[in-house]
Amino acid sequence: MLAVLAQTGAGALENFLTFTVFGVVLASVYFIAASGLVVTYTTTGIFNFAHGAVGMLGAFAYWQLHVRWELPALLSALIVLGVLAPLFGFVLERVMRGLEGVSTVTKVVVSIGLLFALIKLAPIIWDPKGSYSVPAFFGTDKVDIFGAGVTYHQLITIGVAAVVALALRWILFGTRAGVSMRAVVDNRSLAQLTGTRPARVSMMSWSLGSMLAALSGILIAERLGLEATALTFLVVNAYAAAVVGRLSSLTLTALGAVILGLAQAYTQGYLQENPSWMPENWSLLAIRGVIPVLMLFAALLLMPNAPLRTQGIQRSREIVGRPTWRLAAIGSVVLVAITAVVALVVSDADVLTIGMGLCFAIVMLSLVPLTGYGGQISLAQMTFAGFGAYAVATWFDGSVLGIVAAILLAGAVGAIVALPALRLSGIYLALATLAFAFFTEKFIFNQRALFPTTAKPVRRLELPFVDLSSDRTYLVFLAVMFVLAGLLVVWLRLSPFGRRLQAMKDSPAACATLGMNLTRTKLQVFALSAGIAGFGGALMAGLQRAADTNQFTALQNLPILLMAVVGGLTMVSGALAGGLFLASFTLVPRWIPDFDVLGTTSRALVEDLFALLPGLLGITLGRNPNGAVAQIGAALRERKERAALDPAERTSRLPVDPVADLESAGVDRPFTDEDVELLDRVLAIDEAEVAAGVTA
Amino acid sequence: MSSHEGVDHDVPLLELRGVRAAYGRIEVLHGVDLAVPEGAVVALLGPNGAGKTTTLNVCAGLMEPTQGSVYLAGRRINGAAPDQLARLGVCTIPEGRGVFPNLTVRENLSMMTFSGRSLPEVEAVAYERFPRLAERRSQLAGTMSGGEQQMLAMARGLATDPALLLLDELSMGLAPLIVEELYAIVAQIAATGVSILVVEQFARTVLGVADYAAIMASGRIVQVGTPADLEAELSSAYLGG
Numbered sequence A: 001m002l003a004v005l006a007q008t009g010a011g012a013l014e015n016f017l018t019f020t021v022f023g024v025v026l027a028s029v030y031f032i033a034a035s036g037l038v039v040t041y042t043t044t045g046i047f048n049f050a051h052g053a054v055g056m057l058g059a060f061a062y063w064q065l066h067v068r069w070e071l072p073a074l075l076s077a078l079i080v081l082g083v084l085a086p087l088f089g090f091v092l093e094r095v096m097r098g099l100e101g102v103s104t105v106t107k108v109v110v111s112i113g114l115l116f117a118l119i120k121l122a123p124i125i126w127d128p129k130g131s132y133s134v135p136a137f138f139g140t141d142k143v144d145i146f147g148a149g150v151t152y153h154q155l156i157t158i159g160v161a162a163v164v165a166l167a168l169r170w171i172l173f174g175t176r177a178g179v180s181m182r183a184v185v186d187n188r189s190l191a192q193l194t195g196t197r198p199a200r201v202s203m204m205s206w207s208l209g210s211m212l213a214a215l216s217g218i219l220i221a222e223r224l225g226l227e228a229t230a231l232t233f234l235v236v237n238a239y240a241a242a243v244v245g246r247l248s249s250l251t252l253t254a255l256g257a258v259i260l261g262l263a264q265a266y267t268q269g270y271l272q273e274n275p276s277w278m279p280e281n282w283s284l285l286a287i288r289g290v291i292p293v294l295m296l297f298a299a300l301l302l303m304p305n306a307p308l309r310t311q312g313i314q315r316s317r318e319i320v321g322r323p324t325w326r327l328a329a330i331g332s333v334v335l336v337a338i339t340a341v342v343a344l345v346v347s348d349a350d351v352l353t354i355g356m357g358l359c360f361a362i363v364m365l366s367l368v369p370l371t372g373y374g375g376q377i378s379l380a381q382m383t384f385a386g387f388g389a390y391a392v393a394t395w396f397d398g399s400v401l402g403i404v405a406a407i408l409l410a411g412a413v414g415a416i417v418a419l420p421a422l423r424l425s426g427i428y429l430a431l432a433t434l435a436f437a438f439f440t441e442k443f444i445f446n447q448r449a450l451f452p453t454t455a456k457p458v459r460r461l462e463l464p465f466v467d468l469s470s471d472r473t474y475l476v477f478l479a480v481m482f483v484l485a486g487l488l489v490v491w492l493r494l495s496p497f498g499r500r501l502q503a504m505k506d507s508p509a510a511c512a513t514l515g516m517n518l519t520r521t522k523l524q525v526f527a528l529s530a531g532i533a534g535f536g537g538a539l540m541a542g543l544q545r546a547a548d549t550n551q552f553t554a555l556q557n558l559p560i561l562l563m564a565v566v567g568g569l570t571m572v573s574g575a576l577a578g579g580l581f582l583a584s585f586t587l588v589p590r591w592i593p594d595f596d597v598l599g600t601t602s603r604a605l606v607e608d609l610f611a612l613l614p615g616l617l618g619i620t621l622g623r624n625p626n627g628a629v630a631q632i633g634a635a636l637r638e639r640k641e642r643a644a645l646d647p648a649e650r651t652s653r654l655p656v657d658p659v660a661d662l663e664s665a666g667v668d669r670p671f672t673d674e675d676v677e678l679l680d681r682v683l684a685i686d687e688a689e690v691a692a693g694v695t696a
Numbered sequence B: 001m002s003s004h005e006g007v008d009h010d011v012p013l014l015e016l017r018g019v020r021a022a023y024g025r026i027e028v029l030h031g032v033d034l035a036v037p038e039g040a041v042v043a044l045l046g047p048n049g050a051g052k053t054t055t056l057n058v059c060a061g062l063m064e065p066t067q068g069s070v071y072l073a074g075r076r077i078n079g080a081a082p083d084q085l086a087r088l089g090v091c092t093i094p095e096g097r098g099v100f101p102n103l104t105v106r107e108n109l110s111m112m113t114f115s116g117r118s119l120p121e122v123e124a125v126a127y128e129r130f131p132r133l134a135e136r137r138s139q140l141a142g143t144m145s146g147g148e149q150q151m152l153a154m155a156r157g158l159a160t161d162p163a164l165l166l167l168d169e170l171s172m173g174l175a176p177l178i179v180e181e182l183y184a185i186v187a188q189i190a191a192t193g194v195s196i197l198v199v200e201q202f203a204r205t206v207l208g209v210a211d212y213a214a215i216m217a218s219g220r221i222v223q224v225g226t227p228a229d230l231e232a233e234l235s236s237a238y239l240g241g
């Protein structure tokens, strides 16, 4: 910075100060958001991906009270922070309560489901066509600090962050409730043994977390305006600060927030669009938007090894079944046959939508070996698919080689992402891949040099014997392609590589001690999975005759993971179900007769509802971590078994007696003489001895 | 708070009947029957992996039996949460150090206020019995010596007025002198009428304070009696178990 100052001379100091103030203000907001995340993560063990969405919702609620209903600013803020946010925290605790003992994948999916549902909910309540601006506290009045004009709103923001820091310190170290929260972090079962109700502690921490999220949303809305996705992801930026604090230290989190805020402010001020060392048509400005994710990525890489709290002997509730070739063959034939019939009967628009569903299914299929078998979470599959789409749009013009290039490019990108991320697992891997997805969206896919227009035209694949130019033929072709990719995945599962993946998921530690090279396995499965995703992306681009970057944004990764998990991540059929579910959310509203209802139209209503579905389905997963297809299969098997069993022979594996709760139990079982006798026999104690009590 | 009132004195304060418990699908308790009479000290002995800790965890509510029942003062407590039991007067000091390592001594003591005593009162009780803790009140518990940590853990048994004390391997990794000191406190707590179930792997120290002893092997109680009865049997159980 000194160099910059020296170069630019007079006036530069004010400029520098202005940017510094701006940076500190950003840092304050980031700190407030990140501290909430840290508080909930440490006390509940759940990384709340929806934290940003809670902040967004808080900002909208504030707007509703203050701007629409014209309540005073302070009162509105108090209602949001003191009433609505804690209530929301209460709901969150309910949602997250069932997540003990499930795998990290399920935990991630539930909070991502919430994130997605909230992002879709906001525009339903607050029509995105409206204009929502949040006035600053005390308007635009400024004070002069060393020549830089600082608004009261900025001063208040910085002050609030300082107060939050002090208050958190006081709560955690100075109050009994705070000490209980820290005790739960330290040793959950011991905390219970000392009379702490874990549900109450979780409730407190979810409420506190929601309050902090809402506070950060309210403070930043003035600058950013109210737009659900942008606001949500601004708070998501704060995750970088939290990761600098290793999700546990508030002091380091504050440091991370300051670095992040200042870095963003200074790049805003001093970055050149196309410095001489950049190739033409590339813009460096886009880097501003990705500073937080770059920092997140860097902070993740600098994490010490094995920072996960959830390691230990833990059997998760998920089960992975083994596919059989017979079932795979039957499934393949049935799928292609049904698709052929469907291709003949449905409308033109529906053919495209169902085709998209099959392409989504292939991208979801890429998660089966990676997440279903290998236990690695990726939030970048749609991004890899984007690389595939880019490849077919750029090279080999409709030749099969284009598809090959798509697979190779996406696979290579997957390997490159995996390489630094190899040490990471669980939520850290999820965060790293999400960071990569953002980076790609904001810095790669929006470069003119790569995508001159957002949708780059694509020539559809040309095969020697079949003409794919008709959408209906292409649909059947997509089904065949899904089958091929699916068979590859089945083969993988049954091969030694599949067993290695399974072992890696079940016990990374045991693998390491057995001398298995996890690094190579992880790298391979990442590359393979990204390759499959790239394949899906290429086919999708072929279907639409365009590679459209809007389809490969970071946000698009969320429904892919959600619906894949809903369908069932451990099975090829689960991926197919997930893809078709996702397509059906566009399909079904189209089939609904359109009429006016509740001040809107039936179709709009159903569309809104379906927009919420991926998120809602994701949230409900806590109860059913094996996915829909497995669930149906299990139900069928159970019916068969039940029918086979003589009812008289059935034994229950549940505890024999119903569980009585303590308060209602009372002395409901008078002790009989026989009981005492029996007891004495068991203990070999004389009755006299018992009556005499303690003997020496 | 101790729930001595209303307890039928013929009913053992703690009773396990046919308790089976499992980790996942592996059953480790195969029908445990055990009773701790009101005001008595019962020692539960046995070799590594016999299921002693598991039994204690079942009593403390940390694990739910898959079959059988646990009764506390005649009340069936299967499925009760550990925090409920703690507030009813079951004080469990788990295997290893029963302290919060990243909390200071004073904060650890403040976690003992759930039973109704105020922090100054809890501090008074703890520091009176363990003056060493007073010197270390602002130190993180995790940085204290093993003996000091165990004293801090034991302070809970004194400060919360439990009706039932469950102790797991008090002596683990501690010097004999400290173990003796700790068992002197166990005897002192017992003298106030608190019922105690104490798990130990090695019998000598604990048999001095126990009224009854039970020997456990492979998930079952194989022998019950007075310490004198059992001393002779012990060696064979360890060799045979």
Ligand SMILES: Nc1ncnc2c1ncn2[C@@H]1O[C@H](COP(=O)(O)OP(=O)(O)OP(=O)(O)O)[C@@H](O)[C@H]1O
Binding pocket: A313, B023, B028, B046, B047, B048, B049, B050, B051, B052, B053, B054, B055, B201
């Ligand atoms: N968390 C667990 N998961 C699976 N098995 C367990 C677990 N904890 C204990 N076990 C098994 O249960 C059995 C009984 O263990 P437990 O800890 O109750 O024995 P113990 O008598 O306390 O032994 P020690 O004297 O070594 O403390 C052992 O075979 C042990 O391997």
Ligand SMILES: [Mg+2]
Binding pocket: B052, B053, B054, B095, B169
């Ligand atoms: Mg043990």
